[in-house]
Amino acid sequence: MRRYVWVFLLTVAVALPALAGERLVRSHLPQGGQSAVAASIQSLGATLTKLYGAEATTGKVYVGSEFCIACHQEYASWRNTKHNQALKKPMPEFSMVKGKGMVNDCDGNGSDDFAQGLDFNTINSVFDAYKPNAPKLSLENGTYFITIGDLKMPVAFIQGGTGDWKQRWGVRIPVTDTPTGLSADIYMSPIQYNEKTKSYVLYNASNWYDSNNQPIWKAGMTSSQITQHKGSYSKNCIGCHATGIRELKQNAAGEWVFKGYVAVLEQEPSTFDYDGDGNNDLVNIGCEACHGPGSAHILAGGDPSKIVNPETLTTQEANEICGQCHIRVASVPNGTHEWPYRDDIGKSWIPGSGERLEDYYHDHGGYWPDGTTSKAHHQQFEDFYRSSKPTFQFHPVRCTECHDPHGTSKHQIRTEIRDGNLVIPTANDNNTLCLACHATHGPFASITKEEVAAYGENKTKIGEVVAAHTHHPYGPERSMGLSRCSKCHMATMASSAVAYDIHSHTFEVTPPEKTLKYQDQGGMPNACAVSCHATKVNSFGLGYDPSISTWNADFDKKLATELMKYLGPTGFWWQVSLTPQNAPDNPNYQPPAEND
Template sequence: MNARTLKLMVVVATLALGTATAAELASSHPRQWLQPAKGGVATAAVVSKLTAVYGPLTSDANWYVGSYVCLACHQEYTGWRETKHNQALRQPRPEYSLIPGKGVVADYDKNGIDDFQQGLDFNTISSVFDKYKPNAPKLSFESGKYYITIGSLKMPVVFTQGGTGSWKQRFGVRIPVSDLPSGLSAEIYMSPIQYNEATGRYVLYNDKNWYDPTTNQPKWAAGVTSAQLASHGGTYSKKCIGCHATGIRELGQTATGEWLYRGWIAAVYDPADPGVFDYDGDGNADLVNIGCESCHGPGLQHVLAGGAQSKIVNPAKLSTQEANEVCGQCHIRVESVPNGTHEWPYNDATKKSWIPGSGEPLSNYYKDAGGYWPDGQSSKQHHQQFEDLYRSSKPTFQFHPVRCTECHDPHVNTANKNQIVERIVSDNVTIPTQNDNNTLCLACHATHGPFSSITKEQVADLEANIDHIENVVSAHSHHPYGPDRKMGLSRCSKCHMPTIAVTAEAYDIHSHTFEVIPPEKTLAFQDKGGMPNACAVSCHATKVNSFGLGLDPSLGTWNEKFDRDLASALMKYYGPNGLWWQKTLSAGQ
C-alpha cells in the first residue's frame, strides 16, 4: 500500500466522520496544506467544500481542486507561489504595499509610499490625464481599502494585475450602480490607469472606455445602472479572465447584461496569499491566476484515485505539439470561435474551454488576432510567443523538436529572469544555463552547425573553455565576444530574439521566432511605417554609433531618415550582397 493510497483511506474515513470545513482549516491552520501527515484532512475538507457548492460527487466529476491541494503532496513545487503565473491578479492589501508580486507597487515620486496611500490626485500634477482635468483619476486609501475616483464615481479596487517587478501594474474596479442590492457592479472593469514599473510613469490604458473622446468628460456618473454598464469596453470577464484563472466554471451575462465569470472555488488555501480572493462576489475565494491545473487539467479524479498518474495530465509525456499548446493557450493573441466574443481560446457557442491532454488541437478554439509588424511574421504586441514559435523551425526541427519548457521552468522562479531554466541535461551532460552567457543556447546548439567544434562538456565547464567558445561564436557573429556585458556583444538572443514587442515600454518583449530580422525589412516596408531589424533595435540604433549617424532620435518610429540610412549601412554586412551574411527577402517576407 503506497502513501497516497493510505492518505486516500484517511480522506474517506474523515469524510465519513465529518471534519472541519475548509474555511475553518485555512483560518486555524494556514499552513495545513503543507503538512504531509495531515494532508488527508486537507483533502477531506476540499471534497466536502466542493460538494457543498457543486452538488453531489459523481464518478465522472471533472472539477478543479486548486493548487494548494496539489501542493499537499507535491511540496517540491511550492516555488510556484512566487512565480508570475500565481501573482498576476492580487487583492490589494496594505501589508504588502510596494512589495513586487504581492501588493500595489505604484510609486511615481519614489517616496516610499504607494500612490494610493499617498492620495495621488492626477488633477494636481502634470500627467497623461491632463486632458481629463478636473475629472482625472484620484487614488485613495481608506480603512484598509484601495479606491479610484473618476468624476462622481468612487470605485473599490478589487484586484491589481501585474506589478511583479518586471513590466506594469493595472487596476480592476467595481463600479457603484443604482440597480443592484450590493450597490456595486457584478463585473470587474479595468481602470484607465497603468503604472509602468521600469520607468515609474503612468500611461493611459483604454481610456476611451471611461471618457467621451469628443468632450473628455467621464462616460459614467453616479446613478449609473448595471444595464448601462453592459456597453463598457473594459469588462474583464469577457476579455481577459480566460488567461488569468484556473479553469472556467461558468461564463455568461447577468440579467442586466454584464459579463460575469464564476470561478472554481479555492476550498483550501493560505489566507496570507493575496492571489486567492472572491472574484465573482459569491462569498467563496476563487481559483484566479494560473495554477497547477491550468497545465495539468482538472485534478479531482487524480485526488480521488490516490494520486494515480493515469488520472492527471503530465505535459512532459505529451507530444511536442501538445506540450507547447499547454503554454500556447495563453501565450497567444486570439479571438474565441465561432463568434470572436472573447480574447482567449474558447468555444463561445458550446461554452467549452480547451483542456490540456484532451487530444483536441488548440487551434479548434481560436482564430488569430495577433498584432504584427508589416512583414506579418514578427510580433508587435505581447503574449504572442506561441505564434512566434510556430513561425520558426524550432518545434518541428527534425533532430530535436523544441518545447517551451526546455528553456522556461513553469514551476519556480529560477535565478534567471523570466523563469529561464538553470540547467539543461543534454547528451547526459548537465549544463548550467544562463541567457546572458550563451549557455542556454549552446546547451543544445553545441556539436552541430556553426558550433560543431564546441562540445557539450565544454559548455558545461564554460570558464575553462571560454577562449575556444569565444572564437567559435565570434566567427559566427562577426562581432567581439562579450555576451554577459551590458551591450551583449555576440549574445545569441540579441540577434535571434530581439526585443521588438511591447507590454509596457518599447521594446520590452523578446521575439520568439528565433529568426534574425534583416535590415532590408526596415526598408521594404517604409510605405507601411517601416519595422525594426535585429541589428538596429539590439545595438546600432540604441547603444553604439557605428556609422556616424548617431543614435535613434525616436525609437519606435521606423520610417524616418535615420532608420533608412542605418538600414542601408547595415545591409552592406547583412543583405543581398552582405559581406558577412547574404540575405535576400523572398516574396511575402
C-alpha cells in the same frame, strides 16, 4: 497513493473543515512537524459532490494547486512564479512588495501612490487632458479606490507588479440596482504604471472618457447602463488569468459574470473573491491549468492515469498547453472573448483532451507590416510556430526546454539542462541556455557540452567560436549583450509596458531590408537596430535614433541601408534576401491598439 501519503491526508483533513460550511473560508497548509491526521478520500469526495454535484467525480473539477503541492512538494516554487502572481487581492500589508502588492511609486519615496493619495489633477501627467476629472488614488480603511469624476470605485484586484513590466488595476463600478451597490463585473481602469520607468501611461482611456475628455460613467447609473464598457475583465481577459471556468455568461442586466472554482487552500493575496459569492476563487495560473482538473486524480489516491502529464504528450500537444494563454486570439465562432474558447457552447480547451487548440480560436495578433513579426505582446506561441523549432524533424522543440513552468528565475528561464548524466547550468545572458543544445552542431561543432557545463573554465574558447559566428566581440554578459544569441535571434520586437520589452520567438534575425521594404506602411524594426545600433552604439556616424517608436524616419532608412551592407542580399557577413515566403506582403495590416 503517492509517496507523500501522510502529507496528502493531513492536507485533506485541514481542507475538510474549510469545505464543510455553507460559506467556505480560506485555510492554510499546516507547517512541518505536525502529526499526520487520517482523513478519508470518501469524505473529501462527499464534500466536493456537495459543492459541485456529480461533476466532482468525473475529473472536471479544479481543486487548487495547494492540494497538488501537498504531495508534489518539489514544485512548491510555483507559489512565487509570475503564473501565481499576476492577479492579487489589494492588501495594504503587502504594499511595495513585488509580486504581492501595490508597487506604484512614481516619486520613489518608498510608499505606494494610493497610500499617498495621488491626485492626477494636481500634477503634470498623461491625464492632463482630463482635468479636472483625472483619476484620484486613495486608501481608506484598508480599501483602495480610484475616483474618476464623481465615481469612486473600489479596486477589486491588482494585475502585475512583479518587477519586470507594469501594474494595472481592476475596479468595480458603483451602480444603483445590485445588493452590493457595485457592478457584478470588474473593469480595467485607465491607469497603467510602468515599473522600469516609474511613470504612468494611459491604458485604453477611451473606455472611460468621451471625445470631449469627459467621464463616460457617472454616479447613479444602473448595471444595464454600464454594459457598453469595453474594459470588461470577465469578457476579455479572465480565461488566461484563472484556473478553470466554472461558468461564464451575461446576467439579466447584460454584465458578464465569471464564476470560478473555490480556492480552499490557496492563500491571499494570490486569491480573492472574484465572483462575489463570499468564497475566494482560483484566479491565476495553477497546476491544473497545465495538468487538467485534479479532482479525479486526488479522489483516486493519486492515480497517474487520471491527471495529464505533459511529458507523455506529443510536442504539439505539450506546446499547446503554453499556447492556450501565450497567444493573442479571438474565441470561436463569434469572436466574443480574447482567449481560446468555444463561445457558442461555453467550452474551454483542456490540456490532454486530444482536441486541437486551433479549433478554439482565430488569430487576432498584432503584427508588423511583414505579417509575421509580432508587434503586440503575449503572442509567443504563434511566433514559435512560425519558426522551424517545434517541427524540426530531428528534435521537435518544446517550450519547456527553455522555460521552467515551476521556476522563479527571470522569465522562468531554465537554470539547468540535463543531457544524460551531464548537468549544464544555464542562463540566457551568457549563451549557455542556447549552447546547451546547439554545442556540437553547425557553427558550434567544436564546442562540447562538457565545455558549456564548465562555462567559466572554457569562456575564452567558447567566446572565440561564437564571435567567429557573430562577427562581433564576445561580451554577452555586458549591458550591450555583445554576441548574445538572443540579441539577434530573439530581438525585442514587441512591446508590453515600454517600447520593445518583449522578445520575438520566431528566432529570425529580422533583417534591415524589412525596415526599408515596408516604408509605405510605416517601416518596422530590424534586429540589428532594435538590439543595439539604433540607441546603444553610433557605429556609422549617424548618431542615435531620435524616435525609437517610428521606423520610417530619415535616420531609420539611413541606418538600415548601412546595416544591409553586412546583413542583406549582398551582405559582407551574412547574405540574406527577402522572399514572399519569409516576408509576405500584408496590405490589410492593422496595428494593435496602444498598450493592448
